[in-house]
Amino acid sequence: MLVKGQIPTKEPKVLIGLVLPEDQQKRVTIKKSDSKIDHKILVQHDTLLLDGNPLSRIHFNQSTADSYFIIHPIQAGRGFHWEKHITIQVLGSIDISIKDGSLFVINQIPLEQYLMCVATSEMSGGCPPALLESQTIAARSWLLAADEQKHAHLGLDACNDDCCQRYQGMGNLTETAKKASQATRGEIIMHHHAICDTRYSKSCGGVSESNDYVWKESGKPYLRAVHDNPNPTLPDLQTNEKFQEWYSQDSDCFCSPQTVPEHKLHQYLGHVDKTGSYFRWNVTFNQNELIKLISNKTNNPFDSIQSIKPLKRGLSGRIIQLEIKGHLNGIESIILLDSEYEIRRVLHPHFMFSSAFFMKKSLDTHSNIDEISFYGSGWGHGAGLCQIGALGMALNNYSTKEILNHYFKSTELEKIYD
Ligand SMILES: [Zn+2]
Ligand SMILES: [Zn+2]
Structure with missing residues (x-):
């Protein structure tokens, strides 16, 4: 597992939970891309079965560098309005065991391969390069900062879902997305020589939120409220009257339909997201x-x-x-x-x-x-980077650095490994 406060000097491997004990899932199918066999894995009477044979643990390695695993079903959007079961394709290795009477499936994968998939699970591979690069750097920094580690009790760096960051495998990868991750390899956001805990959410709604209002934690200097607009002046939204008055006025934000028309959002959002009005x-x-x-x-x-x-x-x-x-x-x-x-x-x-x-x-x-x-x-907790706003900035030719400096104030971009 990654350790909070440690800055890696070479690309680490990360442990991502694909099926969690809380899913109470009893069956999963895994197929290697270069094989015809559909492995059926079941939990029956507290026994783990691989194609009918009892085992205490199951481990699969990639057979060649190009091969991958096809896994079904995997939960996406646990507990949210977009919850569904999907099939995913992943690289790395797969480890399966029983935990609390249910399946527990872990994917161990080199960080950069994982990040390529995160960028195009969170947003579409059809987004402009500056958005995909900003998204990849934010996802890399968040994971390496290891500040939240919501599944540390399971020995995981993150789960596969919105609770941590969306990881739906290689199914949505595009050449632009691969290039965006290669172009930013090893790049992270730093504040005072520490990796920033770069949170993000879909749409801030016009003003992003300071982290200490969202979570019961101390305020972080780079997670302050930001007006998602070229004019940096923060409107006062802390009373009902002022919020209501502002609501219909501040319409030219980076995340507003004026910048990113809502009928075009489906081109840019993750494929599990329903399009709609989020601003x-x-x-x-x-x-x-x-x-x-x-x-x-x-x-x-x-x-x-x-x-x-x-x-x-x-x-x-x-x-x-x-x-x-x-x-x-x-x-x-x-x-x-x-x-x-x-x-x-x-x-x-x-x-x-x-x-x-x-x-x-x-x-x-x-x-x-x-x-x-x-x-x-807005949509989401609103702290840190606003994904639709970052998209609006990228569509208006702002650079990756400008986007990251807009949402994460007083930070530096740094490359920590080649
Ligand atoms: Zn999680
Ligand atoms: Zn925004």
């Missing part, structure tokens, strides 16, 4: 839908929902503390949601695009919400 969006629920949603997501059987009130907003307008008031078994009750993640999880059957929203509601005769509409901006 500005809205969703409406009635009282019954709200009761069902909030009761299910919070495990509190509400009889009615009376109010939903933002208590605190970050610099991008993302709500980071929200109060829900209603009746639980006839008694007036209040619950507090205290992160942008929790707010997005609770207020949508799948996952709300972002917590940067204001609400318009009507009340019924019992002072409950009759209907409520959420008007939001």
Whole structure:
């Protein structure tokens, strides 16, 4: 595993989880590209079976440098609105074991081969080179900074999904994407001689978020809120009134449809992403839908929902503390949601695009919400690089360096290995 604070001097191999114990997956099929055999791997009564034969562990190596593995099914978008099962093609080696009664599949792969696939899983291989290069450098720095290591207990550097960074194998690779990764080989973003923990998300919505508002961690000097616009002045979005006023005004951002038209987004997004409106969006629920949603997501059987009130907003307008008031078994009750993640999880059957929203509601005769509409901006946590904004910059001929310096202030680009 990668170690936080260590700067590699040669290309490392990384450990990526393809099937996690939490997926509770019991079967997977693996085929080598140069073989006709479909290996069927099963977990049956806590025993690992390879084509019917019990084994404690299964290991596959690439047979030649050009060969790869075809693996099915692999989860993409765990828990998000775009969740699906996909087939992936990967290089490196595959290690399969049982963990907590389910399959645990790890792909060990040289970092640069992994990154090539990340760039074209996160965004399409048809994006301009400056976007793919910026995306690759950010993905490399994030992994090598090893600051989050969300799956360290499993001995993994990252999983294959949005929870860490999207890795859907070689299926979407293009020559431009290969060139973008080769052109930036070994390049990372540094701040004060340390590798930057370069977070990114799909669309900031106009202003990116400071990391300490998104996660319960200290503020990082290079993860500050940035106005995603050539004019660097940050609008004040920390009150409901100011956020609502700004919402319909700031329309010429790098991530807005004015720069990247929404009907063209499908050319540029990852192939599992649905196209739609991400810069500005809205969703409406009635009282019954709200009761069902909030009761299910919070495990509190509400009889009615009376109010939903933002208590605190970050610099991008993302709500980071929200109060829900209603009746639980006839008694007036209040619950507090205290992160942008929790707010997005609770207020949508799948996952709300972002917590940067204001609400318009009507009340019924019992002072409950009759209907409520959420008007939001952006997609994702909003900290660090805005992927659609970086695309907008690349389409307007900004260089890789300019893009990275726009989102990650006071940082340097450095090559740490050849
Ligand atoms: Zn993960
Ligand atoms: Zn943006």
